[in-house]
Amino acid sequence: MRVLASALLLLPASGCVSLRYDRARVGTPRPVVDARLLQSGKTTLKEALERLGPPDLLLRVGHVDRAYWVAWDSTNLKLDVSFTLRQFSWDAFILGVGSEDLRLARLDFGRDGVLLTAQVTDFESAREGEYVAIHNRIASTFLEDRDRMLKVVEEDDDDEDVELDRPRN
Amino acid sequence: MRTALPVLLPLVLAGCFFGKTKDQRPWGEEEVARIQVGKTTKAEVLRLLGPPKQIVRLLESEAYMYSHSIQKETGTYLIVFNMHRTDTQYDAITVIINRQDVVTAVGHRFDAEKAGYGFPWQD
Numbered sequence: 237m238r239v240l241a242s243a244l245l246l247l248p249a250s251g252c253v254s255l256r257y258d259r260a261r262v263g264t265p266r267p268v269v270d271a272r273l274l275q276s277g278k279t280t281l282k283e284a285l286e287r288l289g290p291p292d293l294l295l296r297v298g299h300v301d302r303a304y305w306v307a308w309d310s311t312n313l314k315l316d317v318s319f320t321l322r323q324f325s326w327d328a329f330i331l332g333v334g335s336e337d338l339r340l341a342r343l344d345f346g347r348d349g350v351l352l353t354a355q356v357t358d359f360e361s362a363r364e365g366e367y368v369a370i371h372n373r374i375a376s377t378f379l380e381d382r383d384r385m386l387k388v389v390e391e392d393d394d395d396e397d398v399e400l401d402r403p404r405n
Numbered sequence: 406m407r408t409a410l411p412v413l414l415p416l417v418l419a420g421c422f423f424g425k426t427k428d429q430r431p432w433g434e435e436e437v438a439r440i441q442v443g444k445t446t447k448a449e450v451l452r453l454l455g456p457p458k459q460i461v462r463l464l465e466s467e468a469y470m471y472s473h474s475i476q477k478e479t480g481t482y483l484i485v486f487n488m489h490r491t492d493t494q495y496d497a498i499t500v501i502i503n504r505q506d507v508v509t510a511v512g513h514r515f516d517a518e519k520a521g522y523g524f525p526w527q528d
Contacts, residue, residue, distance in 0.1 A: 259490045259525035264516055281501065282442065285512025290499035294461050294468050301463045311525065347464045349509075385461075 252319055258312045258334075263292065265307035271341035271356045279351040284343060291343075293378070295385050300344040300352060304378055310336040342374055423522055424478035430496060430517070432471065437498055437513045447506040454498065463501070466509060472497040475517040479524070490527075494520040 267288040274284060281301065285291075291303035312334035318327040338359040344352045355374055436453045439445070450469060457469040476493040496517040501510040521527075 253485065255486045257486070257488045257525050260493075261491070262493045263495065264519070267514075280510075282510035285499060285501070285510045288512065289514035290470065290472075290497040290512040292497075294463070294470065294499065296461070296463050299464070349465070 252317060254316050256312075256314045256316065258314075259310070261309045263307040265309075265339045267305040268307055268339040268341045268356060271305060271343065271354060274343065274351055274354050276351050276354055281345045281349045281351075284345075284351065288341075293382055293385060295381055297344075297381065300346060301349075302381065303343045303345070304381070305341040306378070307339040308337070310334065338375065340375060340378055342378065419484065420482040422478070422480045424476075424480075426474075426476040426478075427517070428473055430473040432498070434513075434515060437511070440500065440508055440511050442508055442511060445508040447502045447508075450500050450502065450508060454500075457500075466501050466503045469500040469502060470497070471499075473517055475520045477520045477522050479522045481524075488525050490523055490525045492520045492523075494518075 270288055271284075274287070281303075284303070288305055292306045293304040295302055312332065314332050314334075316327070319325065336359075339357075340359070341354070341356045343354050346352050357374055359375055432454045439453060440450060447469075454469075454471055457471050459470040461468040461470060473496040474493055476491060479488075479490045481488040494516045496515045498511070498513045500508055503509045
């Protein structure tokens, strides 16, 4: 029994078994909460910036200027068992529980700078680790818009100065 | 004593770390306070805040976006049980400039210093 207990104690000490508790927080949810107070057809982009602060993502989509405010918070608990001997290795993810909380506000402004639509939503991930927010249209649109902006920035890196000097219509 | 050893051993061999990652902030709240809607020009914004991190072309204007982040990490390793927490907060300024090169809107947030160390369960 003692031998078995010692062997079991050695497993975690050697790094074969680990229990990990992680938390990651990005941004503050305050602007997202305040976005609920804005009025479509009345609030302007100027007022929105004064009230909510700078957006996390801003871009032009078709005939609207779209702004996002985002806050993200995740917690995870994982139990991992791994074993390595010469060329052989084995890794098993025994337990994984946790949650992800994504708070997102999306505001669309018209050419005159007045708020057309405001969508404010809280998303929570499923216990199984599947991110349900991805199935929601607003969240998936946000991810698409973010990817689009990342590409725009990469493409603009080389010719930004040229674009700035270009005369406007 | 033998019973206490397995409990005490992880505490003796435990490790922890604190990490801080930040990028340079070339501007402060005083500079932002000098920006006046309807008065300040694009040239003055560039002089006050420097080049923006990102320029976004909107329908009738341009957005100059400045941001600076601080990420604080806390890790505790008790051999069997490991904890890790990251908190990332931002300072950011967005300046909207119209086709006449005049500022029409400003939004700012100075939250980067609010990033904190702590355990995963702490807010």
